[in-house]
Amino acid sequence: MALSAAFILRQGLRCSRVVRSGSVFTTHTMPSRLLHQGDPPALPQLPVPHLQDTLTKYLKTVKPLVTEEEYMVTEEIVKKFGNSTGIGAKLQQKLEEKKKTTDNWLADWWINAAYLDCRGPLVVWSSPGLVFPLVEFKTLDDQLNYAAKVIAGTLDYKIMVDEKTVPVDRMGKDILDMSQYFKILGTCRIPGVTRDTIRFYGQEPDPPKHIVVAHNNHFFKIDVYGKHGKPLNVRQLVHQLRNVVERSTHPTVPVGILTTQNRNVWGKAYKMLRKDKVNKASLEEIQRCIFLVALDGPVVNPTGNVMTDAALKCVHGNGPQGYAGNRWYDKTIQFIIGKKGIVGLTYEHTPAEGPPIANLMDHIMDYINNSPKDNVQAEHTDPRPPAVELTRPQRLMFNVGQEVKQEIEDAKIALESLVGDLEMTCFKFTGFGKNFIKSQKMSPDSFIQMAIQLAFYRIHGEPGAHYESASTRKFVYGRTETIRSCSEESVAFAKAMLNPELNNAEKAQALRSAIDAHKNYAQNAVNGLGVDRHLLGLKLAAIEAGMDVPKLFMDVGYLRSSHMRLSTSQVPARCEAFMCFGPLVPDGYGCCYNPRGDAVFFGISAFNSSPETDSATFRSALEQSLMDMHDVALKEGLKSKL
Ligand code: COA
Numbered sequence: 001m002a003l004s005a006a007f008i009l010r011q012g013l014r015c016s017r018v019v020r021s022g023s024v025f026t027t028h029t030m031p032s033r034l035l036h037q038g039d040p041p042a043l044p045q046l047p048v049p050h051l052q053d054t055l056t057k058y059l060k061t062v063k064p065l066v067t068e069e070e071y072m073v074t075e076e077i078v079k080k081f082g083n084s085t086g087i088g089a090k091l092q093q094k095l096e097e098k099k100k101t102t103d104n105w106l107a108d109w110w111i112n113a114a115y116l117d118c119r120g121p122l123v124v125w126s127s128p129g130l131v132f133p134l135v136e137f138k139t140l141d142d143q144l145n146y147a148a149k150v151i152a153g154t155l156d157y158k159i160m161v162d163e164k165t166v167p168v169d170r171m172g173k174d175i176l177d178m179s180q181y182f183k184i185l186g187t188c189r190i191p192g193v194t195r196d197t198i199r200f201y202g203q204e205p206d207p208p209k210h211i212v213v214a215h216n217n218h219f220f221k222i223d224v225y226g227k228h229g230k231p232l233n234v235r236q237l238v239h240q241l242r243n244v245v246e247r248s249t250h251p252t253v254p255v256g257i258l259t260t261q262n263r264n265v266w267g268k269a270y271k272m273l274r275k276d277k278v279n280k281a282s283l284e285e286i287q288r289c290i291f292l293v294a295l296d297g298p299v300v301n302p303t304g305n306v307m308t309d310a311a312l313k314c315v316h317g318n319g320p321q322g323y324a325g326n327r328w329y330d331k332t333i334q335f336i337i338g339k340k341g342i343v344g345l346t347y348e349h350t351p352a353e354g355p356p357i358a359n360l361m362d363h364i365m366d367y368i369n370n371s372p373k374d375n376v377q378a379e380h381t382d383p384r385p386p387a388v389e390l391t392r393p394q395r396l397m398f399n400v401g402q403e404v405k406q407e408i409e410d411a412k413i414a415l416e417s418l419v420g421d422l423e424m425t426c427f428k429f430t431g432f433g434k435n436f437i438k439s440q441k442m443s444p445d446s447f448i449q450m451a452i453q454l455a456f457y458r459i460h461g462e463p464g465a466h467y468e469s470a471s472t473r474k475f476v477y478g479r480t481e482t483i484r485s486c487s488e489e490s491v492a493f494a495k496a497m498l499n500p501e502l503n504n505a506e507k508a509q510a511l512r513s514a515i516d517a518h519k520n521y522a523q524n525a526v527n528g529l530g531v532d533r534h535l536l537g538l539k540l541a542a543i544e545a546g547m548d549v550p551k552l553f554m555d556v557g558y559l560r561s562s563h564m565r566l567s568t569s570q571v572p573a574r575c576e577a578f579m580c581f582g583p584l585v586p587d588g589y590g591c592c593y594n595p596r597g598d599a600v601f602f603g604i605s606a607f608n609s610s611p612e613t614d615s616a617t618f619r620s621a622l623e624q625s626l627m628d629m630h631d632v633a634l635k636e637g638l639k640s641k642l
Pocket of ligand 1: 353354355437438439440441442443444445446469470471472480522526569570571
């Protein structure tokens with residue numbers, strides 16, 4: 001996802017290892033049996049693109065974002081960097097050597113540079129929210145019943161994970177790397193003072209068998225497997241959840257809010273907190289759990305738009321005045337079940353992109369839609385005890401001294417300002433969806449991306465550097481590449497659309513050419529032939545070798561083209577859900593979408609502190625752009641049929 005990309009471009013490289021199971025191993029030595037079910041053909045390695053190819057593509061992406069004079073300077077710097085005896089050639093050789101000795105030359109660098117070395121807060125800046133289809137709860141029973149079904153649905157999904165039978169994803173005829181699917185349950189990021197680590201407890205010899213439930217800032221451990229290792233059923237889970245709620249009627253000190261802090265600050269506080277034996281044990285139970293479930297109260301400060309309210313709750317929990325203390329943001333999967341019916345999750349991004357998370361949600365929704373509706377009724381009227389004797393949920397205690405209390409107060413202040421700054425507008429665009437775009441023989445994703453470019457141009461009168469995530473899971477341990485969606489063609493298209501002097505045919509021509517340019521870049525990106533990961537590798541190779549960071553990375557062309565004012569991502573889901581996240585830069589927008597047959601769900605974000613950006617204005621410009629493009633395509637299509 002776009003979230004950490006700007007940060008990594010500023011980052012250095014210090015170490016390239018990931019902690020697992022108390023031992024240290026590199027990401028590229030992950031057991032290959034975790035890749036797929038059965039015995040599939042081995043996936044190819046992520047390529048190291050040819051240096052000249054990358055530099056040519058790079059210059060093309062810089063051009064629309066700089067002046068002619070600036071472009072000439074960038075061109076000169078790139079020429080020097082890329083000549084056969086230049087620094088680029090030496091660094092390129094290092095990447096090619098690394099490729100020979102690793103399964104994926106980028107994997108270990110990436111996990112550190114994109115995540116574990118980033119010291120900003122996870123909240124807003126890194127962890128996305130995923131809003132589930134909207135539901136309404138009238139009573140506590142409704143809420144607990146739904147929470148129990150979410151838990152049961154996840155445990156049902158986990159059977160496929162444990163048995164390694166998760167259906168293999170495909171892109172066209174290519175099978176995709178599945179390793180991310182095996183890393184999202186039982187995983188936790190552990191704060192460090194200068195770098196975090198990540199632990200995959202689910203892959204340890206004695207994997208966790210419990211979840212943690214948060215309510216009123218209290219944390220409880222619930223064992224979710226009964227006799228013979230069978231998962232608890234919905235009725236048993238409701239019983240356990242009710243026990244938690246009854247034992248936590250008043251809010252307690254919000255220790256969880258510490259996980260919203262800047263990572264260095266949290267890293268220090270964590271060390272302090274862990275000194276106490278009771279705290280240490282509680283921390284370990286939270287970190288080890290399969291996943292966390294936060295039972296929240298109603299939305300604080302509702303906006304009047306329930307989709308936006310849900311998104312904000314998933315992204316930041318309504319801050320210190322709301323439920324941010326009722327979270328553990330280091331945990332990979334954290335479900336949120338609100339009192340009135342907002343349901344979703346927030347996830348820590350280090351181990352996976354959105355698609356495996358959306359896939360888990362789709363499974364949960366199928367599970368819920370196919371399960372009987374009367375569990376709560378049964379719980380009330382059935383006098384029999386639950387089927388197996390249940391272990392009472394264990395309260396996880398924290399001893400909070402003066403120093404930690406102060407850290408909590410500091411965390412509240414820092415979060416309050418972040419929460420106050422983020423604004424979002426989420427909506428279902430109902431004008432049309434993928435079906436219409438396909439009927440016009442255009443790529444739906446490229447069409448939406450060009451609508452985003454047009455919306456930006458419409459508001460700002462200039463193009464915005466634009467990040468879209470492309471999956472590189474065709475390759476072993478592949479993660480993402482950036483699609484630089486802003487191109488000379490996208491700018492020409494935006495200008496054409498806004499020019500009343502041009503006729504429909506000219507606009508349609510500009511639209512097709514912008515879409516083709518985007519699709520072409522996207523295809524290169526999914527084939528590991530984009531610009532950004534290669535440049536990152538060259539930069540990190542220089543840093544690792546103790547060399548100066550090449551001038552190319554300090555040049556205005558580089559800085560401007562990587563100041564991603566648009567951070568965007570397609571996360572499709574089978575159900576009416578959408579993902580959302582904060583912008584990547586202070587004067588930017590976040591925009592995540594789930595394109596469906598006849599509609600598109602959008603989650604848009606911006607910062608209040610930027611006088612230039614506003615998510616509601618962006619929504620209007622985006623809807624207008626989509627409809628204008630629709631009309632241009634439709635008119636042109638009709639004309640060609642005459
Ligand atoms: N005419 C008709 N149909 C077309 C078309 C055309 N010209 N071009 C594409 N289509 C069809 C495709 O065949 C596809 O059909 P399907 O729905 O039957 O599969 C559909 O339209 C969608 O294709 P398109 O919109 O072009 O792209 P995509 O869905 O393949 O998405 C990416 C493109 C880049 C988003 C995708 O490859 C990717 O990498 N996704 C992962 C992103 C990610 O990781 N996000 C999470 C970050 S946290």
